[in-house]
Amino acid sequence: MKTKRAADFIFAVFFTVMLLLTMFAEDLYRLTLPKVAVEEVTRRAFAAEMTGKDGAVYETWRTVPAIPTEALLGDYGDMVYAVNETENGLILVEYIVSTGEESEGYIEITGGILTGTLAVIGSDREIYPGQQVIITGWDESVALHTARERGEDISGYVQEMRKRLLTDIVCVVGVIPVTVVAVLLCNRFCKGRWRFLKVPALIVWCILVCLFLRATILLPGEWIPEKLIDWEGWKTNRESFQL
Amino acid sequence: MKKVVVKMMLSLCALLFLLPIMLTVVHSFGVQSVDEGNFRLTSLVPSGFSLVGYYDLLIEHFYVLRNFWNSVFYAGSITCLNIAVSVPAAYAFSQARFKGKELLFFFYIMLMMMPLQVTLLPNYIGLRDMKLLDTPLAIVLPSVFAPFSVFLLTQYMKGLEQSYVEAALLETKSVFRIMLQMIVPQLRTCILAVFVFVFAEYWNMVEQADIYLRRETLKPLSGLLAIGEGLTTSEVLAGSVIFMIPIVILYLYFHDSLEVGLESMKL
Amino acid sequence: MKRYLLKCRLLLIPSLAGLALFYVLPYVRVIYYSLIENQFSRRFVGLQNYVKVFQNEYFRLALKNSLLLIATAVPVLVVTAFLLSLLLLKMKGYWKLLRIAFIFPMLVPTASVVVVWRTLFDGSESVWPVYLLFIYKNIGLLIILLSAAFSTLEGEVYEAARLDGAYGFALHRKITLPLISPTLLFTILIGVVYSFKVFRESYLYFGTSYPPDHSYTLQYYMNNHFFKLNYQNLASAAVMTSLIVAVIVVVGVRLQKKFTV
Numbered sequence: 001m002k003t004k005r006a007a008d009f010i011f012a013v014f015f016t017v018m019l020l021l022t023m024f025a026e027d028l029y030r031l032t033l034p035k036v037a038v039e040e041v042t043r044r045a046f047a048a049e050m051t052g053k054d055g056a057v058y059e060t061w062r063t064v065p066a067i068p069t070e071a072l073l074g075d076y077g078d079m080v081y082a083v084n085e086t087e088n089g090l091i092l093v094e095y096i097v098s099t100g101e102e103s104e105g106y107i108e109i110t111g112g113i114l115t116g117t118l119a120v121i122g123s124d125r126e127i128y129p130g131q132q133v134i135i136t137g138w139d140e141s142v143a144l145h146t147a148r149e150r151g152e153d154i155s156g157y158v159q160e161m162r163k164r165l166l167t168d169i170v171c172v173v174g175v176i177p178v179t180v181v182a183v184l185l186c187n188r189f190c191k192g193r194w195r196f197l198k199v200p201a202l203i204v205w206c207i208l209v210c211l212f213l214r215a216t217i218l219l220p221g222e223w224i225p226e227k228l229i230d231w232e233g234w235k236t237n238r239e240s241f242q243l
Numbered sequence: 244m245k246k247v248v249v250k251m252m253l254s255l256c257a258l259l260f261l262l263p264i265m266l267t268v269v270h271s272f273g274v275q276s277v278d279e280g281n282f283r284l285t286s287l288v289p290s291g292f293s294l295v296g297y298y299d300l301l302i303e304h305f306y307v308l309r310n311f312w313n314s315v316f317y318a319g320s321i322t323c324l325n326i327a328v329s330v331p332a333a334y335a336f337s338q339a340r341f342k343g344k345e346l347l348f349f350f351y352i353m354l355m356m357m358p359l360q361v362t363l364l365p366n367y368i369g370l371r372d373m374k375l376l377d378t379p380l381a382i383v384l385p386s387v388f389a390p391f392s393v394f395l396l397t398q399y400m401k402g403l404e405q406s407y408v409e410a411a412l413l414e415t416k417s418v419f420r421i422m423l424q425m426i427v428p429q430l431r432t433c434i435l436a437v438f439v440f441v442f443a444e445y446w447n448m449v450e451q452a453d454i455y456l457r458r459e460t461l462k463p464l465s466g467l468l469a470i471g472e473g474l475t476t477s478e479v480l481a482g483s484v485i486f487m488i489p490i491v492i493l494y495l496y497f498h499d500s501l502e503v504g505l506e507s508m509k510l
Numbered sequence: 511m512k513r514y515l516l517k518c519r520l521l522l523i524p525s526l527a528g529l530a531l532f533y534v535l536p537y538v539r540v541i542y543y544s545l546i547e548n549q550f551s552r553r554f555v556g557l558q559n560y561v562k563v564f565q566n567e568y569f570r571l572a573l574k575n576s577l578l579l580i581a582t583a584v585p586v587l588v589v590t591a592f593l594l595s596l597l598l599l600k601m602k603g604y605w606k607l608l609r610i611a612f613i614f615p616m617l618v619p620t621a622s623v624v625v626v627w628r629t630l631f632d633g634s635e636s637v638w639p640v641y642l643l644f645i646y647k648n649i650g651l652l653i654i655l656l657s658a659a660f661s662t663l664e665g666e667v668y669e670a671a672r673l674d675g676a677y678g679f680a681l682h683r684k685i686t687l688p689l690i691s692p693t694l695l696f697t698i699l700i701g702v703v704y705s706f707k708v709f710r711e712s713y714l715y716f717g718t719s720y721p722p723d724h725s726y727t728l729q730y731y732m733n734n735h736f737f738k739l740n741y742q743n744l745a746s747a748a749v750m751t752s753l754i755v756a757v758i759v760v761v762g763v764r765l766q767k768k769f770t771v
Contacts, residue, residue, distance in 0.1 A: 352759065
């Protein structure tokens, strides 16, 4: 009897912890990532001198790609960390750039990096290339708006958001009937040692399970219920394995 | 005096047997030197205390959690379906009379004894022809029909009282009802034993996943831990402990049934 | 009653259908593959593939290692299990709990203990780490089976034997051994058969498909051909291995029937 009590305890604790971790591990992971501040490489006006036909020197300006001076790193001051968007999130990439003039805290870029790249201008800890980061002050709606104005393809992002919303709705609505059924079943069948499964613990559990489902659906990659039968995979498999 | 010596020796042996498990648990909380691709403890005596392994495994490589739930899904569904298929079959073996029953049963025994590498190829071909490769079903379906549980349940049933069937037949004509109401309760111990044994077996599965599955997201945790690609030693140790816990829980619940049930494993 | 018995047969159908679908029918195809030249020409070549497999040095090495495992590790396993269960039988009260230590490793996932195992046997160049892992994994089952056999022995038999003047070792040799010989044979059979299943432990221990020569067993041979998708070799090796196991099982079962009174 004692061993079964112990087993009950380990069972409840272990699986609750695993469920909670599955739900929140991704968020916790995000919290541990270094936060970086970025600035887009844009064209800026730099003062320039122009010699006229008559030999007089005029004050004028030219627009060239430029980044803040604090973005330049490395012993030679020619390295720039940029944030690249990949399937695995935002990843740091290093660029070697050639620089030109400096003015008002900005420095001209004459080569090595394109306009529109997100250059890192500060971070809350040491960072290195290849690392996953998150951007501080990143406003999704603003970013989305700019992307749309630029005419970039954002349908994948919108789809992802729709999927998240749908999953949330299904899970929240799903909690209620699942909990009711489970409570009814347990009141009917849980006797003796299993009494601890009755109402309060069970409600908590059902909510946990639904949240868990939500998290697993949203974890990157495919999850079993989503793609139980993978028709495309079948086809390719059939071709490659046919004797 | 002699008894004391025997007890001492046995305790020593028991300690020796538990040593690998205890060392795994203790070292998972210890500090390991960082050397990738080695997967050996730095020293047998643990040094320091840290949760780095657990933290790295569960937070940084949180995708491993998916493989953990895959393992739960595979082992759980295989075990449940296997029992659902095996109980009727065992019942038929103990009740029905037909020509070649002994031979058929011997065929089951033979199949049970076959090493996995032999059945792997037929299974693979069967799955390929049904275009099930690289799906969860590839892991689940062949294992559902593994003959071990049929064998054990049939042998256990031989030791049961048989006279109740005629009495039950007066009440109902449904074979299913007789099975569910009369047989299954009597088989409880053996079913639990089968549950634990089969669950542990498929919890430990490695080769099937390696061969039938290509996508990492579908693989169970066992293979991942053993090969340890992209993981450090301390992470592998933490994973080992996490991987062991469900088995410990099952054993704590059903250890007496397991022993009694497996005792009927004889010819 | 007759209809009932008829209906009982129907209960076998799910299990049989599954076996046919995933084991028997594909096995027929395996035999077919083992007899053709290659998957493109599909020319019937008789036993040529078998000959080729037998001439393969790796197959011979694998076969030798597998047989060596049976010849060395299995006897050790059975004898250890026999002695341990004999000793455990005498334990009373709390000491009975010692059984757990021997039975639990049967369930523990091999993947969970390999790190410790590798450390314990670091730098060892022999086959014994894997053999010990094999013994470690399987001794629990054998102890359960042997203990069950021991516990069915009646005390009266011993009393009678004592009166006849049999003591100690002689007592066990004259009484215990014949009475449990069917079980003992069955455990040996299990040991031999499970030694063919040792691949998983070995694979996890070495963490690679290409272990040192001394541990290259039949299963490695087959697994590696799996990844090369070399069907002809694989099929003939599978058929041969299954024949070897079948012969072992038939002989084992016959022997056991003979000893059962």
